[in-house]
Amino acid sequence: MHDLAKIERLYFIGIGGIGMSALARYFKGQGKYVSGYDRNETELTRQLVREGIPIHYTDSIAQAPKDTQLVVYTPAIPEDHQELTFYRLGGYEVQKRSEVLGWITRSSFNVCVGGTHGKTTVSTLIAHLLRASGRAATAFLGGISVNYQSNFWSDGPDLCVVEADEYDRSFLRLNPDIAVITAMDADHLDIYGTEESLRQAYVDFALRVKPGGMLIYKSGLEVLRKSVGSKKADYGLMDQNADWHAAEVRIEEGSYRFDVVAKEGTLRGLSLGIGGMHNVENAVAAIAVARQLGLQEKQIKEAIGSFRGVRRRFEYIIAPGKGKPEGPVFIDDYAHHPEELRALISSARSLFPGLPCTVVFQPHLYSRTRDLAAGFAESLDLADEVILLPVYPARELAIPGVSSELILKRMKRARVVCLGKEDAIDELGNRKIGLLITAGAGDIDALVEPLRQNLERTNP
Numbered sequence: 001m002h003d004l005a006k007i008e009r010l011y012f013i014g015i016g017g018i019g020m021s022a023l024a025r026y027f028k029g030q031g032k033y034v035s036g037y038d039r040n041e042t043e044l045t046r047q048l049v050r051e052g053i054p055i056h057y058t059d060s061i062a063q064a065p066k067d068t069q070l071v072v073y074t075p076a077i078p079e080d081h082q083e084l085t086f087y088r089l090g091g092y093e094v095q096k097r098s099e100v101l102g103w104i105t106r107s108s109f110n111v112c113v114g115g116t117h118g119k120t121t122v123s124t125l126i127a128h129l130l131r132a133s134g135r136a137a138t139a140f141l142g143g144i145s146v147n148y149q150s151n152f153w154s155d156g157p158d159l160c161v162v163e164a165d166e167y168d169r170s171f172l173r174l175n176p177d178i179a180v181i182t183a184m185d186a187d188h189l190d191i192y193g194t195e196e197s198l199r200q201a202y203v204d205f206a207l208r209v210k211p212g213g214m215l216i217y218k219s220g221l222e223v224l225r226k227s228v229g230s231k232k233a234d235y236g237l238m239d240q241n242a243d244w245h246a247a248e249v250r251i252e253e254g255s256y257r258f259d260v261v262a263k264e265g266t267l268r269g270l271s272l273g274i275g276g277m278h279n280v281e282n283a284v285a286a287i288a289v290a291r292q293l294g295l296q297e298k299q300i301k302e303a304i305g306s307f308r309g310v311r312r313r314f315e316y317i318i319a320p321g322k323g324k325p326e327g328p329v330f331i332d333d334y335a336h337h338p339e340e341l342r343a344l345i346s347s348a349r350s351l352f353p354g355l356p357c358t359v360v361f362q363p364h365l366y367s368r369t370r371d372l373a374a375g376f377a378e379s380l381d382l383a384d385e386v387i388l389l390p391v392y393p394a395r396e397l398a399i400p401g402v403s404s405e406l407i408l409k410r411m412k413r414a415r416v417v418c419l420g421k422e423d424a425i426d427e428l429g430n431r432k433i434g435l436l437i438t439a440g441a442g443d444i445d446a447l448v449e450p451l452r453q454n455l456e457r458t459n460p
Helices: 018-029 043-050 082-089 097-104 119-132 167-173 195-206 222-227 277-292 297-306 338-351 366-380 421-428 444-458
Strands: 009-013 033-037 070-073 094-096 109-114 138-145 150-154 159-163 178-181 214-218 231-236 244-252 255-262 265-272 315-318 329-333 357-361 385-388 415-418 435-439
Touching: 009 018, 009 082, 018 033, 018 043, 018 097, 018 138, 018 150, 070 082, 070 097, 082 094, 094 097, 097 167, 109 119, 109 195, 119 138, 119 159, 119 178, 119 277, 119 297, 167 195, 178 195, 178 277, 195 222, 214 222, 214 277, 222 231, 231 277, 244 277, 255 277, 265 277, 265 297, 277 297, 277 338, 315 444, 329 338, 329 444, 338 357, 338 366, 338 435, 357 366, 357 421, 357 444, 385 421, 421 444, 435 444
Parallel strands: 009 033, 009 070, 070 094, 109 159, 109 178, 138 159, 178 214, 214 231, 231 244, 329 435, 357 385, 357 435, 385 415
Antiparallel strands: 138 150, 244 255, 255 265, 315 329
């Protein structure tokens, strides 16, 4: 491990990624000189620039700083990237983001949250519980907290909350004192090959819990219960056999009211103001961690009540209006896995049962679309109408025969069509909408503002 105190200049290749930008903000806050490259300008990169981090958007050796001491890159960067190749051949110190994050958290008490879905909300909620309770901590998050408008903050170095990313086995470089595992569904099969290999990686992550630490995991993940010998507890939504679970869940005035039951007692009268029953379950996981960290019942109840969620996680773009049962309601979400889509659509429909549901979905990665097309079709069939956008390639080249049509051909119930982004805006711009959901991890968020404007114009 390097002495990070001696490093004064860092360069980030792929700085616009959510995990990379959090790390860049950390070093900027340490008084280091930070700069970076990204393929596309986004609102996040513009915000980094406003914070004093220069960024360029062309893969150019001429623009790559020659006096940097540490180059940090994301594995999403292709191996033939000119700048990355220049630094590697030039003898510079080049490290993956996960390795550097491991260095930073080596000596701190770490709460590391992993899972194929749910980890961003759980980690953000844990970090919010701590901050709202006055407990000093550093947070490295995989989403933008609506409360704080950032994916990073540092109130103290001794306790870290870290979103543990399974892509490229990054989370196996972390050293948790408390590990949380929210789900282990098949994903990233381009990396792992099989679901069994993915599940084994989660077991390996759980085994990295430090001596005396604790594993908190979603009930039903039997491989963890059987194979991990450390102190552990499970949680579930309303699974009464779980060590932590919700009870008396009800909807009142647009919020979820519920109790959380554990062996050591019951926390009563909690209120969560973000949508989705899956978020009640996420809250149960976060509360289990908070109790392990010594937070008191009053602190937890107040912090849960003030939590405003994570941007693009069941985010209301147009919130339900009082006296307007016909809508429109517009929800934007990062969901890019079949199980995430299932939770998103079913939760939205349960909240707004009288509204016809239209989903605009952008598949993310050709490999994921190929591997999980049947699951996507089954989840999207929960909607009344679906518009499928072209696959967002991200780090991948096109795979012959793989397109959004693979999902369309497997759908059986919902009305479905494949459209480009501009055509989707036009299609939805001139008719009444009840419940609209946009979902995906690519650049579908660029549609949110024009869709919002159209909906407010045509659905006054």
